[in-house]
Each structure stands twice: as structure tokens, then as C-alpha cells.
Amino acid sequence: MEENITNNARKRFHEIIYEADTFAGKLFDLILIFLILISIAAVMLESVVSIQARYGTALEITEWVITIFFTLEYLGRIIAVKRPLKYILSVQGILDLLATLPAYIDLIFPGLHFLVSIRAVRLLRIFRILKLGQFVGASNQLTDALKKSRMKIIVFLFSVVVLCIILGTVMYIIEGAESGFTSIPVAVYWTIVTLTTVGFGDITPQTPFGQFVSMVIMILGYGIIAVPTGLVTAEFMSKKGEADTNTQVCPNCSADHHRDDALFCYHCGHGLER
Amino acid sequence: MEENITNNARKRFHEIIYEADTFAGKLFDLILIFLILISIAAVMLESVVSIQARYGTALEITEWVITIFFTLEYLGRIIAVKRPLKYILSVQGILDLLATLPAYIDLIFPGLHFLVSIRAVRLLRIFRILKLGQFVGASNQLTDALKKSRMKIIVFLFSVVVLCIILGTVMYIIEGAESGFTSIPVAVYWTIVTLTTVGFGDITPQTPFGQFVSMVIMILGYGIIAVPTGLVTAEFMSKKGEADTNTQVCPNCSADHHRDDALFCYHCGHGLER
Amino acid sequence: MEENITNNARKRFHEIIYEADTFAGKLFDLILIFLILISIAAVMLESVVSIQARYGTALEITEWVITIFFTLEYLGRIIAVKRPLKYILSVQGILDLLATLPAYIDLIFPGLHFLVSIRAVRLLRIFRILKLGQFVGASNQLTDALKKSRMKIIVFLFSVVVLCIILGTVMYIIEGAESGFTSIPVAVYWTIVTLTTVGFGDITPQTPFGQFVSMVIMILGYGIIAVPTGLVTAEFMSKKGEADTNTQVCPNCSADHHRDDALFCYHCGHGLER
């Protein structure tokens, strides 16, 4: 019977830590997000020299308190779940561990505690709390469409990089070190800055011919941005289209492309087998 | 009978102020837009030191005359409408109030009268006058498509911000204060400037490794701009796609959204009248 | 009979000047484009101080020779066409006149002869020569899609301008003249530079709060670029869809959405009336 109580306690504990449907679960998640926001703000402010001078100790204490809380939460999650190893090796488990580690690492290798900002990834769980279903659906659709067009995007971006290496070399030969194109890596960096239409302006072509090639690069960058956009859009669209009609064929008149929820053929009125 | 006259006067008043179909109504709206344009121009020019020195008094008088006109118009709208409270609390009512307030606020808190430029929002009513129907239709379609893809856009932009916090911290660790990355907030600001392909160039990476990470950020920003575009395009298209199904309702079971070429109800198999 | 000869001569003349299907017509158009290119190059090079010093006279002579040729061509077009007034008042007629005028204007108002570059518009006729049909088709599709989504784009761009006026005023209040935001017009200019992701970097926010608002503007600009893209894409797509099937209904079985070149119903095999 004692075991039963422990089981119930663990169940309740699991509910609070892992789920966001009950009041306690929601509250827990809200506190978590609040602490993440505070710890990120603390890390950011700590890097501002004037604030560090005045409030340094307070910020450090805040960070440690939150780190200890996160450590306890991480241990709690391992206890609350039935298969601890599965959780530890899951994406979420690794992210949770990464959120606790940086402060400890800083004790051994000082200067790396800014990695605490990895915690920001955990902020994405905010969508779990606010109107759960809709946001989860939206982000699933996003990741699905990206996953599907992944290979085309990789081929495209890789081709862009190859193009930038060649054009960068050309610009290095044309402009040379006087205009700031001190080496090929720098020239390739400049080409990527230009082709992606970022355009810092720290390095700019000075010779007429260099400016001409720059114009070609810019027009090119302006034109080929259409490619990834077209890819992802096409994928989004095809997802939509598929959801609406299916490949079912009417057994009587062979009409197809029925609505997903159709019970009868839209053409001959014969019943459809589901 | 006197009441009747008042009623007629109010009706006519309502027509002039609220509608844009009659000549008087159109004229009223045109004068309003002309005054808004002048008052915005006045506020803008007032902020230019050389113009302020010469024409300061004239500009101030213009502003006050227009403000008084707007105040009278606001009061007129409250009188002309049947349910004043509904108008006051509507989006348009609040915008109309905001358009009159700044000048008065300036009497109490000097220096804030530049908020007069909030009046610019009222310029959007220009679409009400010029070929009413078409523009209203166009802007309705725009806001509809944006509303529908709202949640996906929020998820996307939030993920971008989280990504920028992490990449910004990495850049801060790599570059440090010598290159202008004086603190993490500044580094995050730089990352957003770079990822959105704005690229001011006030801060630029100086170390080879920093430039390498910048290239990755730029390629990333160039690639993921496809996502919001794909989202909104898909929403625009699906609006169009709805045209393929029609608004016919089955006379037997009341199911709707039938295919355009449907002869029988997809839900109950009853014949559809064409 | 003499009239007949004149008529034939005029017909031949018309063929050469207006059409690009015969050899003489093509040659004439090619010479024209070649001269336009040379005159544009001449105007451009003339503006480069070092070249002007050395080759100034030669460039000026070139320009005058071409201008006289264009004047003769313009007069020729008026003579060759049956309804001269219609040509003079057409878009092409006005462009042709504009291409001849600048050099003459320069005699009266010196310093304006750089307007010769208006001639560049005539370069677009290059598409008439190279594989006529395909390019004309492509550019027709382009202008059609733009015309259809014109009103939505106007509403969108106007809203962007209004947004920039308001955000620009806010930035002016936050940053002030020390950071380069010397007046509201300048601040609005900066906001447009930032929202459209151009990002010159001549003016940049210096205060932390100004940088925060900048981030919001940039994220906004990165997000809403999706809107015009979505609009135009949707219009392109709907054009495609329409071109392929039509609204014809089979007189026998009432099936619709037939291919444009269909002679028989795809569903019952009954002949379609064309």
C-alpha cells in the first residue's frame, strides 16, 4: 500500500513537471519560463560593464539560485519519469542538461558562463502553455514544411556558397588589398555579405570594374532569393492541398479526389467505403 | 414635428461625417485628409531646426487650428451617432481621440507634442474615398490573410529571436569588446541587424572566426526569410482555393462546401440542385 | 498609279520602322538599340570628370549625331503611320519624343542634358527582336499579374509609409539629434532604410532603448516583406490556373473545367460546342 502512495505521488509529480493541462502543471511551467527569462536577463546585463560594476554580486547570486533550481528540476524529471535513460537521451533531456551545466563549467573554465544563454532554447516551451493546441499545430506545420524542403534548401545553399567562393576570388583579383579585400577568405566574406543583401559597408569595391562585378552580384542575390522562397512556399501549399481531398475512388463511377470527410460520391451519389 | 427636423438634421449630419457616398460626405473626408496631411507636414517641419527658427510661430498656429477642428469633429461624431459609447470604445473612436489629444498633452508635458504624428494612422481612411469598394476589398483580403497566418508568424518570429539571443552570445564570446561587441545586448542587436539582412555596418566582426560565424548567420537569414513568405502566400492562395468549393447547401442534410462539380451531397448522397 | 507607288513605299517604310519580322525591320531595330546603347554610354562617360576632360568633344559630337538620327526617326514614324496623332499620343510615341528632346532642352537650359538617360527606356524594345513571341508573352504575364495585384500593393505600401511616419517620430523622440536623428523627416528616412532591410548605416541608434525599438522595426520589416510577395505570387498562380481550364459545361453530363482545347467532354465523351 505504501508503494501505492509513492506511485500516486510520482504520478502527481509527473503531472506537475511534464504536463501543462492542470493548474499546478501550468503554474510550474509559468514559473520555469519566468526564471529562464530572469536568468537570461541576468546574463545579458552582467556583460554590460557599467551594470556589472554596480550590481555584479546580486546578478551572480541570482544566477546561482536559478542554476540550483534548474539542477533540482533536472533531477526531479529523472525521478518522475518511468524510463529515466530515455528522457536523458531525448532532445528535451539534453537541452535541460545544457541549461544547468554552464554555471558549473564556469567554476572550472572561467569565462564560459555566458553560455548560460543556451537556456533561451527552453523559452520555446512557452508555446506549450499559451493555447497549447493551436501553437503546437502551427509549429508542427512549420517544421514539417521545412523538413520536406530540407534537401532542396541544402542543395541551394551549398550552390550559393560555391558561387560565393568563385565570385569572391574574382573580386580579390580585381580589387586587391588596397580596397580592403586583403585576402580571399575576406573577399568571400564580402561576397556573402553582398549576395545575401546584408551589405555592411565595412569593405566596398573602389575600382570601376570591381563596382561593375558588385552590381552583377547584387542583381544575382536579389534574383535568386526567389529560389528558397519558392521551395518552401510550394511545400506549404502542397501540404494544404493534400489535406483536403484524398485518393479514394468511387466503386460505382470511378470519380476520385473526394473530400476527406465524404461519405457519398459527389458525382453519382453512391456510398463510399471508409 | 420639431423632433422630426432634429432627426433629419442628425441624419444628414451623420451622412456627411460618417459616409463617403454622397458629395458632401466625400468633400468632408477630402478636407479631413488634407488637414491631416498638413498637420503631419507641420509637425515634421517643426522638428527641422532651420525651419523652426524661421516659421516656428506659423507652424504652431496651424497645428492648433487643426487640433481644434479635430476636437470639434470628434465631438460631432459623438453627437451624430446613435450609440455614442459604442463609437468612443471602437477602434476608430480611439484613433480619432488619439488624433486630438497630443496637442493638449503638450500643454501639460511639453516635448511630447511630436506624438501628433499618430494622426498619420487616420490617413489610411484615404482608401475609403478613392474607389471605395475595391480598396476596402483589397485591404480586407490583406488583413484576413495576415490574421489567419498570425499564429505561425508569431511562432516563427519568436524562434528567430531565441536564435538571435544564442547566436548573439556566441558572437560576444568570439569577438569581445574590441570589435564593438561591448555587451551581449549589443551583440544580440548586431545579430538581428545581420540575420534580417539589414546590415548597418556600425559594428562588424574583425576576427576570422567571427567573420565565419557571420557568414553562417547571413546564409541562415537569407534562407529562412522564405518561411514567413511561404506562410502568407499559402494563406493567400488557400483563400483563392476556397473558390473551388462553393456555398451550396444540401437540401437534405445541410452539409456545405461542396465541390463545384458535385452532383450529389458528399455527406448524405442526396441529389444537389444545380 | 503614282499614289499606288507612294502607298507601296509607305507600306515598306512602315514595315521597316514598326515591324521586326522582316530582315530589314530586324536590322533597323538592331541599329536603333546599338545607337541607344552608345548614346547612354556617352552620357554616362561624359559625367566622369577624367574622361570628360580628355574625350569631351568626341562624346558631345556622338551625342548630337545620335540625337539628329532619333529626330529623323521620330519624324519618319509620324509619316509612315496612317494616324499620326494616335502614334504621337501613344505611350511609345511619347517615349520616342522624350528620347529626342533632352539634347535640345540642353541648348536652352544647360545642365539638364543628362536626362538623355531617359533613352534607356527604349532599350526595353530589345525584347521585340530576340525571340519575339516568348519575351512578349513573358512580359505581358508580368505586367498583367502586377496590374491585377496593383491595388493590394498600393494599400500595402501606403500602410508601410504610415507605419514608418509613426515609428520614425518615436525614434526621433527616443534618440534625438545627438545620434544623427536631427529631425523627424530624417528619422522617417532612417526608418524606411531600416524597415526595407536596406540599412545604410549612415545613421544608427546609440541608446539602448533606441536599439531595442530598431530590433522591433527590423523584425517587422523581415516579417512583412512576405505580404507583397504573397500577393503577387497568388496573382501569378491564379493566372496559370485560369489559362488551363475553362468554364464550359458539357451539354450532356454537365461536367465542367474542361481543358481549353477540349473538343469532347472528358467525362461522357459527348461533343463540346466551341
Next chain:
Amino acid sequence: MEENITNNARKRFHEIIYEADTFAGKLFDLILIFLILISIAAVMLESVVSIQARYGTALEITEWVITIFFTLEYLGRIIAVKRPLKYILSVQGILDLLATLPAYIDLIFPGLHFLVSIRAVRLLRIFRILKLGQFVGASNQLTDALKKSRMKIIVFLFSVVVLCIILGTVMYIIEGAESGFTSIPVAVYWTIVTLTTVGFGDITPQTPFGQFVSMVIMILGYGIIAVPTGLVTAEFMSKKGEADTNTQVCPNCSADHHRDDALFCYHCGHGLER
């Protein structure tokens, strides 16, 4: 029989060099890519002054070793293939030759050996090795869609260039040499930098009117970027849309591209077999 052995050897040789399905073929391609990467890295690092001073000789030796390997590979390909001339004149053959030439050219014309970075093009063959089919499919789809919308993109980009020539001249007249618009070619360069939203910031408008025209150019560039995107997206989509018609051929009149749900030929009315 000896000939038979030579034939077998050549077949095996062909398999290794040209194909990526067998283990030996994959290994060969992997070594090739590894060498290309090293040689590109070597060329890039050589251009960095500090590295060149220290490791110059080592980098030069590396480059020559790889060049000799590439030369042998090129000769090997000519021997292994049945129609050497066809390979030599194919796109791949020319690229392979270009990958070996630069180092030799450098012996005759020193200073041009940076053209070795043309080798980067060969990196694209990486897609042949990793999950062959999928990447080839993806890149075929990409190039197909680009090929189809090629003419529209050319018309669009050409129109953009014409627009930039005219707007650049206007900016030159407005701003003049004091603001950095020293000549029309420079002003056109600035206009392209601005319209494509690159925005280096090395040249910026200083006069109020110049800034106003800049705003128009920026808003324009922000708006018309929608056009190439719309074009490519529509092409991607229509590729997908083709799935709605199928490759069935009418047994009577050989018409194809029937609707997926067609029962009778749209051209001759003959029944289609399903």
C-alpha cells in the same frame, strides 16, 4: 583475349572514375572531394599575407601535388570513356579541364593562379555521393523550375537595370559630386546597391530631396522583390500541378495530358482505358 582483358580493365576503370555506386567508385569520389577542399583551402590561405610568409612553400607544394593528380585524373577520364571527344566537349569535361589549368597558366602568367578556386565548382559533385537519388532529384527540380521561368526573370532583371540607369541619373542630378555621387556610373551603382536592399552606406544621399527619392527607390525595391519570387514560386507550383493531368495517351488520336479523372479523350471523344 588480351583485348578482352584490356576491355575489362577499362570497364572497371570507368566504373571507378565515373560511377558512385560501387565501393571503389564512392571512395574515389570521396578522395577527389577531399583533395578539392584541400586545394581550395590552400589557395585561400595562401592569399593571407601572414600565413603565406610562414607556410608559403608547403602550400605551393600541396597545390602542385593536387594539380598533378587532377591532370592524371583528367587524362584517365579521357582514356576510360569510349568517346573521348564527347567527354572533352561536355560541360563536365570543360569544368574538369578548368580545374587543372590554373596552376599551369600561373607558370606563364604569374598572379593568375588564384583562379584555382574555379575548382570549387567541382564540389557540387558531392551531391552525387551522399544519397544520390534524392539530391539529384532535388537539384533537377531546382534547375528545371529556374529554366522554365528563365525568360521572365531575364525580362524582369533587364527592366530593373533600365530603371536603375534612369533613377541613378536622377540621383546624380539631385545630389552631385559633393555627396559622393561623382559620376552617373557611380550613381547607377548606388541605385542598384539601394534597390536590391544591399545598402553598403559608402555613399549616402545628403540633400532632403535626394533622401526623398531614396525613400521611393527603397520602397520600390522592397515591393518589386515580390516579382521574381512570385515567378519562381508559380513555376515550382505548376510543376506540382502537372500531377493533376497524367501521361495517359489516347489509343485513338494519341492526345496526351488528360485530366486524372478523364474517362474519354478530350480531343476525339474515344474512351480511355483506366
